[in-house]
Amino acid sequence: MKQLIRPALVLFTLLSLLTGLLYPLAVTGLAQVLFPVQANGSLIEQEGKVIGSSLIGQAFSSSRYFWSRPSATGPMENNGLASSGSNLGPRNPALVDAVKARITRLIAAHPDHVGPPPADLVTASASGLDPHISPAAAHYQEERISAERKLPLERVRALIETHVEGPGLGIFGEARVNVLELNLALDAVAGN
């Protein structure tokens, strides 16, 4: 037993320093050189001010913007320091009530749209920070944006289409639209 204590302590200390300080600091140094934008959060600047990250979803409530997915973070939606899903089970009445309220609001805000609201627009994401919506969810909102921004519907549709990212390498994941980037492009086209 005694003969094992020194090796255990020494090995633990050395491997800790190596894997716990040297390794992460070396990766930090290299990542800062090789991928400075990504390593610092893929931040988006506008007029010298950082207005967000292209990876972190923001809440949009104004009818002049495309809306993000519902977020279950507390105390407010899309709280960057409290990532979380709702964790509501499929039969939880709280889930049914929340989705009912979202559907009611969506239908009221999109009287011109034909067809039911897509699932991602009425369900909370896993992280509460989902930066994307599905192309269907973007198109669901196009009549409202067209009316609010006084842009022809065709123009809004084309704007959405240019912001659709396909699946990764053509096969992985799903087609999606980055809501923050889409709204910034919208502001650029229609003025805010």
Add this chain to the structure above:
Amino acid sequence: MNPSAIFQTLLYFGLLFALAWPLGQYLEALLAGRLSERCRWMAATERGLLRLMGTTDEEMSWWRYALALLLFNLIGVVALYLLQQFQGYLPFNPAAMGAVSPDSALNTAVSFVTNTNWQGYAGESTMSHLTQMLGLGVQNFLSAATGIAVAVALIRGFAHRSAVNIGNAWLDLSRATLWLLLPLSFLFALFLAGQGVIQNLDAPRQVQTVETLVPQSLPMGPVASQEAIKMLGTNGGGFFNANSAHPFENPTPVANFAQMLSIFLIPAALVFMFGRMVGDMRQGVTVLASMTLLFLGMLAVVVWSESQANPLLLNLGMDGSMGNMEGKETRFGILASALFATITTAASCGAVNAMHDSFMPLGGGAVMWLIQLGEVVFGGVGSGLYGMLLFALLAVFLAGLMIGRTPEYLGKKIGSFEMKMVSIAILITPLLVLGGTAVAVLADAGRAGMLNPGGQGFSEVLYAFSSAANNNGSAFAGLSANTPFYNLMLALAMALGRFGVIVPVLAIAGSLAAKPRLAASSGTMPTHGSLFVALLVGTVILIGALTYIPALALGPVIEHLQLFGVPR
């Protein structure tokens, strides 16, 4: 399954085996010591290490090997606990995080040392960068190295003939960390950083949002370095609360696919290494085929289940074509979420890219059952292989009973001592899972943690103990588990579930190493080929079904029947 699901699954396994084959070759050379014989600077490093430790490369008996690992892991628990208590006074703490509560710190220390990585805390609001790197990150490496050491010690038990010893624990730990986990993590971390995973030492960054109604704080930290070993070591403890669903941990579907590959990479390579070390690759392929079959069956259930829309939400007028999107990220959708969930629970990884609590009842039930099978479907780094070999011993024992012969595996006669140890190792986790769940649902403190009503609340508790005792670490995260009751109960389950298996496994290794290796005769039951695959898969399913289906009936099954069976 739809064509895209089949194509992606085939691509996944094609790439996995293509990478795991050469890695298995490398691992065999590394852990048999032939690599450092050939490479001078590796040998010099190892010699220097041993000199600093004041020890030699002498092989150890099984109990000495076990004692060394236990001591090494105990030091890990103490160090990680203290680091969480004193992080407020230490550097790399830009967000000024204070001490973690004692019960949560103990739970987390045990959790990361046992390779469980159950998280009662939320990383972005609890842990300093130093604790993440020097505490949690270190155990991501060392717990994986411990698993590899135990697996290779057991294999030596089969491969050695009439020997007393099963290897040197210090050398196995150092080699696995220095020459396997560290270089792989380094490369993978840089890849992830290129995909958008953050890697810095900054404080949270406040940004003006577009609508500027509420500013948003973006968490920062050395995430990519942590993320790489979190997946490669099948640890699964996220830097952030949302784990691999968080866009800063898993930003793109390509990163997501790479993360899924990295979970199974070392467990699969270790099976190939096993085949090489016992001198019969057919044995390794048989084990791997059994794992793959079990995996594919469960994957089909999860993909099918999550592709369905929730009927209660369809009634409200939602479009159902996307499937069950509650608790899932848009960039992953159903397929990449279902595939990830099946992989992370088959391996004892426990990282999640979707919230399992919001899965459809049978999807959640399937991933829970994968955990309950004992984490032997690829399983954790090292632990998956030694867990599956325990089932292989049980399978030859059952077959031996049927045909009235002394069971043999890989030329070693399996005696009553080995079978006693196999029984302890296989039965300890069900005892912890079912016993722990029973206590928790009877106690007020246990029931208080449930978020969801009815059968789903019971599932949350059952999942928690399944995850802890089998060292998975994922959760039905609605459960409020950061309470003294759950922190202590689950810490106990994690510790006993880990070391209550490791010690019997090493005992088996020692006992087998001492036996001669018999040549196969016409009376030997072959342990390769499709017949043995069927026997092994059957044994795993039989034990898992007999043990857990009654409990699962009270949770996922009843929820499914209530969700789909009630006429509307």
